[in-house]
Amino acid sequence: MNSIVSIENVSHSFGRQQALINVSLEIPKGQVFALLGENGAGKTTLIRVLTGLIRPDSGSATVLGLSCLRDGQAIRQRTGYVSDSPSMYEWMTADEIGWFTSAFYDDQFANRYSEALMGFEVPPNVKLKHLSKGQRAKVALALATAHDPELLILDEPTSGLDPMVRRQFLESMVDRAALGRSVLLSSHQINEVERVADWVGILHQGRLKLVQPLQALRDNTLVITATLEHGDATVVPPRGDVLSESRNGRQMRWVVREAADDWRSDYGEQSGVLSADARPASLEEVFVAVCETRPDSAWQSEAATQPTTGPLASA
Numbered sequence: 001m002n003s004i005v006s007i008e009n010v011s012h013s014f015g016r017q018q019a020l021i022n023v024s025l026e027i028p029k030g031q032v033f034a035l036l037g038e039n040g041a042g043k044t045t046l047i048r049v050l051t052g053l054i055r056p057d058s059g060s061a062t063v064l065g066l067s068c069l070r071d072g073q074a075i076r077q078r079t080g081y082v083s084d085s086p087s088m089y090e091w092m093t094a095d096e097i098g099w100f101t102s103a104f105y106d107d108q109f110a111n112r113y114s115e116a117l118m119g120f121e122v123p124p125n126v127k128l129k130h131l132s133k134g135q136r137a138k139v140a141l142a143l144a145t146a147h148d149p150e151l152l153i154l155d156e157p158t159s160g161l162d163p164m165v166r167r168q169f170l171e172s173m174v175d176r177a178a179l180g181r182s183v184l185l186s187s188h189q190i191n192e193v194e195r196v197a198d199w200v201g202i203l204h205q206g207r208l209k210l211v212q213p214l215q216a217l218r219d220n221t222l223v224i225t226a227t228l229e230h231g232d233a234t235v236v237p238p239r240g241d242v243l244s245e246s247r248n249g250r251q252m253r254w255v256v257r258e259a260a261d262d263w264r265s266d267y268g269e270q271s272g273v274l275s276a277d278a279r280p281a282s283l284e285e286v287f288v289a290v291c292e293t294r295p296d297s298a299w300q301s302e303a304a305t306q307p308t309t310g311p312l313a314s315a
């Protein structure tokens with residue numbers, strides 16, 4: 001694979017809190033890659049490792065072929081990064097901060113930045129501290145993209161923004177990927193990710209549980225439900241990568257990746273199953289199946305905590 005990011009066995013703890021546990025990942029070039037995970041899953045920590053802001057306890061990572069341990073400065077020069085809470089010089093106007101930042105980059109920076117500000121309809125002569133949250137987020141995005149970085153990294157880019165601004169942000173990511181640039185975004189906005197991502201990775205409690213192209217995940221993941229003959233009947237799960245298993249009375253439900261083509265053949269007359277059906281799983285259902293650690297009130301989860309490793313995830 002032609003990777004823009006390569007992560008090998010990265011682990012990191014804050015005191016006794018393990019934030020990343022043996023994470024390995026290859027992110028392909030020219031794609032929008034979404035890193036999904038619940039609060040505290042380790043997304044920001046992983047991004048900070050990639051940008052050279054955190055030195056991991058073990059393992060190694062490269063961005064654009066550069067070492068995240070040694071070449072943090074060069075990586076930051078060639079990537080754009082918008083953190084979950086961008087800090088900027090509040091007393092500057094949007095124009096002034098663009099002029100100031102342009103000193104660190106090529107001649108085209110100022111033009112691209114002005115164009116982006118205009119496109120986002122941000123007033124150029126108002127101090128940043130007087131701009132709205134959405135306008136400030138737009139300034140941060142314009143600053144992060146004006147040097148036309150090969151990789152744009154966005155940590156929770158749309159959190160707290162209104163639907164119109166979110167849409168603009170998401171469209172700008174797709175536009176970048178169309179130009180051959182790469183985008184890595186972290187998010188827990190699953191419906192938004194579903195609209196823009198080419199690839200998804202799911203982090204759960206510091207472990208990378210699943211990595212796959214979104215379309216393949218959609219095509220290969222089923223929610224299979226079976227109605228049992230009676231409530232205490234036992235039944236084998238469908239053959240494939242069972243992400244979760246839950247039960248509600250006589251109903252069994254599994255979320256299964258790469259189910260065997262002939263999975264129905266296991267639920268014939270002697271199987272204790274009256275009927276079985278399947279439909280494609282949504283990304284949200286996959287996410288919940290991977291991250292579920294507690295049984296919910298109706299559906300008793302039985303296999304949700306089993307390890308679920310994908311072909312590329314090696315956590």
Ligand SMILES: Nc1ncnc2c1ncn2[C@@H]1O[C@H](COP(=O)(O)OP(=O)(O)OP(=O)(O)O)[C@@H](O)[C@H]1O
Binds near residue numbers: 041042045046084
């Ligand atoms: N500077 C820090 N000091 C101590 N613990 C930290 C620090 N940064 C992160 N952690 C812990 O590491 C774990 C992972 O945090 P991280 O911020 O990477 O998660 P996240 O997936 O980005 O979460 P969120 O979606 O809430 O931003 C959490 O348990 C968090 O409490």
